[in-house]
Amino acid sequence: MKSRFESELIALLPQLRRFALSLCRSGDVADDLVQITAERAFAARETFDPASRLGPWLFRILCNAWLDQLRRRRTAGVQLEAEELEQALAVDGAAAAEASLTLRSVDEAMKTLSEDHRSILHLVCIEELSYAEAAEVLGVPKGTVMSRLARARIALAERLGMK
Amino acid sequence: MAEPHPEDERLMAYVDGELPAGEAEAVRRALETDAALAARVALFERTRDALRTSSGASIPPVTDSLLERVRAAGSAAARENVVTFARPAKAGSSRGWMPSAIAACLALVVGGALGFGLAERGPSQPVLGGPVSDPQWRSALDQLPSGESRDVEGGRLTAVSSFRDADGRLCREFGHRISTGRGSLAVLCRNDKDWRITFQMDVAAASDEDYRAASSHEALDAFLAATKAGAPLSKAEEGEALRAAR
Numbered sequence: 001m002k003s004r005f006e007s008e009l010i011a012l013l014p015q016l017r018r019f020a021l022s023l024c025r026s027g028d029v030a031d032d033l034v035q036i037t038a039e040r041a042f043a044a045r046e047t048f049d050p051a052s053r054l055g056p057w058l059f060r061i062l063c064n065a066w067l068d069q070l071r072r073r074r075t076a077g078v079q080l081e082a083e084e085l086e087q088a089l090a091v092d093g094a095a096a097a098e099a100s101l102t103l104r105s106v107d108e109a110m111k112t113l114s115e116d117h118r119s120i121l122h123l124v125c126i127e128e129l130s131y132a133e134a135a136e137v138l139g140v141p142k143g144t145v146m147s148r149l150a151r152a153r154i155a156l157a158e159r160l161g162m163k
Numbered sequence: 164m165a166e167p168h169p170e171d172e173r174l175m176a177y178v179d180g181e182l183p184a185g186e187a188e189a190v191r192r193a194l195e196t197d198a199a200l201a202a203r204v205a206l207f208e209r210t211r212d213a214l215r216t217s218s219g220a221s222i223p224p225v226t227d228s229l230l231e232r233v234r235a236a237g238s239a240a241a242r243e244n245v246v247t248f249a250r251p252a253k254a255g256s257s258r259g260w261m262p263s264a265i266a267a268c269l270a271l272v273v274g275g276a277l278g279f280g281l282a283e284r285g286p287s288q289p290v291l292g293g294p295v296s297d298p299q300w301r302s303a304l305d306q307l308p309s310g311e312s313r314d315v316e317g318g319r320l321t322a323v324s325s326f327r328d329a330d331g332r333l334c335r336e337f338g339h340r341i342s343t344g345r346g347s348l349a350v351l352c353r354n355d356k357d358w359r360i361t362f363q364m365d366v367a368a369a370s371d372e373d374y375r376a377a378s379s380h381e382a383l384d385a386f387l388a389a390t391k392a393g394a395p396l397s398k399a400e401e402g403e404a405l406r407a408a409r
Contacts, residue, residue: 006237013233014222022219031229038233042240068384070394071324071336106217115394124179125214131181139391150171153210162209 022122109159117152178207294357329391
C-alpha cells in the first residue's frame with residue numbers, strides 16, 4: 001500500500017533524474033543519486049511540511065547528496081575540469097566570440113559552464129523554481145541566487161555568441 | 164557584452180517575473196525609451212528561452228530498474244514503520260529536516276569524545292579544537308595537495324580535499340594513518356595563522372586509498388552538510404588558496 005508521499009515522490013522521479021543529469025552528466029551516476037535522494041527522503045519524511053512543495057524539498061536533498069559524492073572523489077581536481085575550461089574561455093572572450101569557438105548549441109555551452117552556473121540555470125530556467133525556492137534548495141541567500149544567475153546567463157549568452 | 168551592467172539583476176528579475184508590480188511597471192516604462200536597457204532585457208529573455216528548449220529540458224525516461232529501486236526503498240521505509248531518528252519540523256523552523264546523525268555528530272564534536280584515548284595519542288597529534296602546533300602537520304596542511312600523502316613522525320598523512328566553510332574559511336579534510344587498520348579522519352579549518360580541528364573520527368583504514376574512497380562516512384557527511392561546507396576546491400583553486408594563506 002503506497003502512501004501519498006511515495007506516490008508524489010515517484011511522480012517527481014523524471015524531474016529528479018533530469019536535475020541529477022544536469023549535475024553529473026552520467027546516466028548511471030544520476031540514477032544512483034536519485035536512489036540515494038529517495039532513500040534519504042523516505043527517512044526524513046516526517047520532517048517534510050505537507051503544505052510546501054515536494055519538488056524543491058527533494059531537489060535540496062539531491063543537491064546535498066551530490067556534494068557528498070563530490071567529496072568522495074579520489075582527487076580534488078577530478079570533477080572541475082568544466083570550471084577550468086570556463087576560465088580558459090573567459091580569458092580571451094572577444095576572440096572566442098567571433099572565432100569558431102562560438103558554441104551554437106545550448107547543450108555544448110552548458111558543458112563548459114561551472115557547476116554552480118549549470119545548477120542555478122537548471123533550477124530557475126528549466127525547473128522554473130522561484131529565486132526564493134532556488135535559494136532554499138542550494139542553501140544560499142536569495143541575493144546570491146540572483147547574482148549567480150545573472151552571471152550564469154551572461155556567460156551562456158557569450159558562449160552562444162549572442163550580442 | 165561581457166561587461167556586467169549595473170541593472171542586470173533587476174532587469175533579469177523583471178524578465179523572470181520576480182519584481183513587485185510597481186517596480187516591474189517602472190522597468191517596463193524605461194524600456195520604451197532606452198534601447199540599451201531593452202537589449203539587456205533581450206539577453207535575459209533569449210537565454211531563458213534557449214534553456215527551455217534545450218535538450219537539458221527534455222524529460223528523460225525513468226528506467227524500470229530505477230523505479231524498482233525507489234519502490235523498494237519506499238516499501239522498506241514503510242515496513243520499518245519508524246522515521247529514522249529524524250525530528251518533526253517545528254513550525255517556522257528553517258532547518259526542519261536535519262537528520263539526527265548530524266545532531267549526534269555535533270555533540271561528539273563539541274564534547275571531543277571521538278578519537279584515540281589520550282594514552283595512545285603521541286605528543287605531536289593535534290587535539291580537537293586546539294591549534295595544530297606540530298611543524299610536520301602544519302607543513303602538510305599548508306602545502307600537501309589533495310590526493311597526495313606524506314610520511315610524518317607518528318604516521319602518514321593523506322590530504323583528501325579542500326573546501327570553504329559557510330563563513331568562507333579555508334578547510335581541509337585529512338586522513339591520518341597510525342598503523343595498518345588504524346587511523347583517523349579530520350577536518351581542519353584555518354583561522355588567521357592557525358589550523359584547528361573542527362571534526363575528527365576514528366576510521367579503520369588499511370591504506371591511503373581508503374581515506375579518499377570512503378565507503379561510508381556518514382558522520383563526516385552529516386557534519387559537512389550541517390555546517391554547510393562548500394564543494395571541494397579544484398586543484399587550481401586549492402593551490403591559490405593555500406598560497407594566499409601562507
